[in-house]
Amino acid sequence: MHTHKPLVRWSLFGLACVLVIVIDMPIISLILNSFRSTAEILASTSLVPKSPSLLNYVYVAQRTSFFRYLLNSLVMAGGGMALSILAATLAGYVLSRFRTGIFQAYGTGLFLVQMFPILLALIPLFILFRTLGLVNTPYSVIIMYTVAQLPFATSMFRAFFDGIPHDLEEAARIDGANRLQGFALVVLPLAGPAIAAVAIFAFLFSYNEYLIASVMLRRESLFTIPVGIQQFMQQYSTDWGSLMAAAVMAMLPTFVLFLFIQKYMMYGAIGSGVKG
């Protein structure tokens, strides 16, 4: 980080402002459109609504199951996030500390499975979940979200743990701790930033995911937001006003989460663990 003269700082600030406006334009127009009726959205050519109204929001809040969808989304995204962090910290630790053939192979395998397209897996998985009695339950979706995140989350944790010296665990061992304790009480508490980073990756993925949820959840009371808002779409027309209002409302929780957690993400052990 460098200190610049005020002139440089403020011109960089101006540049950043312009970039934010340009880059976020689709989101800005989405928010502005959410204050318009569908007919006005379709007829209007200007960016700013002529007669902004909150009717879309009132409609979504009162006449649709939006909050039900929101709760479902939070449960499923949160569940997927928690489970993937649990499984990935353990696996990431093993892959970081044990470097014999079988674990190397597991790491490579994990890296490769993420190339398998989910589309093709839908029917076998549906049959599998039916056998387990998990169809039409949040668990099926939570498990799928967990697995979808595992390769990436594991490699992030592995890279992070690579950066934590072994001396720490060894010191603990000398003090009488066993290996699990060495991991759980010494290494894990240091992994806060990596956990934060994985958490937000996993949460965002799950919260916005559509395909898996649309196939696995066949009851309206279980719909997540991305599935629920599709109900505003008919075959040849869409209630854009409600859809955009619902989208803005759906953005809020992720936005808040983001504000709180983004600082940690900057330090996250992103990526570099993919070593095959």
Add this chain to the structure above:
Amino acid sequence: MSTQDGKIDGETLQPERKVSRRKFLRVTGGAAGAALLVACGAAPTTSSGATGGQATTSAAGASGGATAAAAGAAAGGSSGDVQFWDMVWGPNAYIDTAKKVVDQFNQANPKIKASYQSNPWSSWPQVFTTAVGSGTAPDVSTGGGYQAIQFYPQGAILEIDDVVATFKPDDFLPGQVEAMKFNGHYVALPWGIDIRIPFYRKDMFDKAGVKPPTTWDELRPALKKLTSGNQYGIAFPGNDNAAWQGMWGFVINNGGGLFSKEGKLDVMNDRTVEALTFISNLVKDGVVHPGSAGFSGDDMMKAFSSATTAMVMFVPGTEERVTPETKQNVQLLAPMTGPHGDKGTLLFANNLMLYKQTKNPDATKAFLKWWSANSLPIWTEGKAGNLPARTSIAKDPYFQNNVYLKRILDEWVPIGKLTGANASGTFPVLADIDMGGAMKTMASDILQGQDVKAALQKLEAAIKGYKTFKG
């Protein structure tokens, strides 16, 4: 964070090693078994939730089936669960109304418990295929125009010849029931009619001094007059199936089609080529909105609402999708006469299909018959976008007092033909033609000014490559 932070407090870490390893085993065992635990925990939930009709548990399903069979044998009222999956056929009010109609059915038929599940259009191919493929299909559903014939050859659809036999010929609008016939069997029951019809903006026509055309010969110069600057004669939504469907309205208007009367594939016939050449010439005239190839239905409606296109070939209810002020200017065109004196347009028969996986065929058929006769509110209150196939419903003042809907029913529906034209009935390759993308590609090709014959040859090759294509 630094290394020092990770300092160990030795006092707290003294337990004996073996014990803690066992403890650890328990912990990890629990974590690893989470999925299984979840499975066990969830199973009862699912079966108790099976009142929703999802045939996830064989026990519930089997007992339901047994009851239904018994009831059927007793020849009394049938009973059991009926799960009905419905597409989103109208604005937000539609889903609530359809649920209400299902409730009415349940009140009228206390022995049957029907449940309603709404499906978004965007995921229906994978949702239905997954459900049928994994044995969790609903008992009855609406769906794509050719969904019944898509699943029928794979043994998933229940024939309903017995249900159809209970109807009188004039219970449905002409041709609708026959549209469901394949190999002598009825694979579905029609409930709605979707059709492609031309709308125009009277204000733009008046300003350009153009009278509504009654023939193709009048249409071409009219569209030329309507085009100036940023304003165009006609638009198609090329990003949507509605584009090829609109064009196919012209093809059928000219007596063309994909198949001969004998059911042979006949893409390159003179009438089809002529009709599409007519469209292609409109593109070359510059009267087709230049954005057409990439437009969604909404983009096209945007162009129509903002007076940048004077005509669209679209769906019933188009007039409801503009602002109230604009609506006064939106008019329906009367059927035009083609160069050889033909009239016609493309029509879809929306249908209700039963699945073979149903455990309660009798109850489901009872539901089917009831729904067919009593679903008027899905139009009057739910504002479904299509038209009813049932004569008794079409007679309702809701349709007869609405100038647009009445004209569509009186003038357009009688001359409508299906995608299978000029062959009759329904057959499997139509599902692939309807959904497979080749028709859309053909329409985009023409909208981008490519050669008509080349576009049709590409289409023909694609159809011949479909697995469902038979000679």
Add this chain to the structure above:
Amino acid sequence: MSTRAIPSPSRELRPPKRSPRFDSFPFILLLPSALLITLINIYPFATGFYYSLQDGTLLQSGAFVGLANFVQLFSMPDFLHALWFSMLFAVFSVFGSWVLGLLLALLLNQEIPARGFFRVALLLPWIIPSIVSIVSWRWMISDQSGLVNVMLQAFGLKPIYFLSTGRWATFSVIVVKIWRSFPFMLLSLLAALQTINRESYEAAGIDGSGSWQAFRYITLPHLLPISFVLWILMTIWSVNDFETPWLLTQGGPSNATENLSVLAYRYTFLLNNVGIGAAISFFTMLLLMVFAIVLLRRQRETT
């Protein structure tokens, strides 16, 4: 915070002392992960491969046809086009999002007022569901009254129908993909940038960190290892991306923007031809594996 957030892969980690007998500890820790992967990935993977050797639908298994489906792919014009488009799409969107992410990361690494706000604001494209952001994009570019065209017309230019010709649609799909992906690049590169010591610049005798020389000889080499990883991940995600082309153009106009994922979807679910659909998916996977392995080798050579 320490500087080890992005560790360089250190190979000389001491292996933990191992007793000659079987050590179950790492296996137990791996159990949850391995169990889930086996359940959710391996089983469908095997089923999918089985599909690809058959001539069936998702509802009925057909005859065993061996590798015929794979052979057939290469005589299908739509497959060859999708293969070409997928490569184009991946190369430009990976490169584009990396460059944009890098530029923005360099900017956000400067000391500017309200840096925290910009950091969140520039990551926004990442946090909204694709269906919604793409709808918004369509609203901005699809016709002459869209925002982009209103601006073009204000400058006296003719409107461009961005989704209505093959070339412009290809361009637009890539731009939208870059827009959806750059935040991930930005975040990762920014994290890496923050681990560069100022001393590195001084040690190299370069005056200040703002110069081209500093960027060329210190910053860029430092970012190279993570960039390799980002390129690989982004390539996988681009090639497997179904939502961007499907929601924006449905692969149109005239299949111009149909990638391998959309093509596999079309064959599997819209044409009931799961043999071809699965063969497309497996071919895609094979292609990605080869690519990843080659790039990982390169990475090991360079770093």
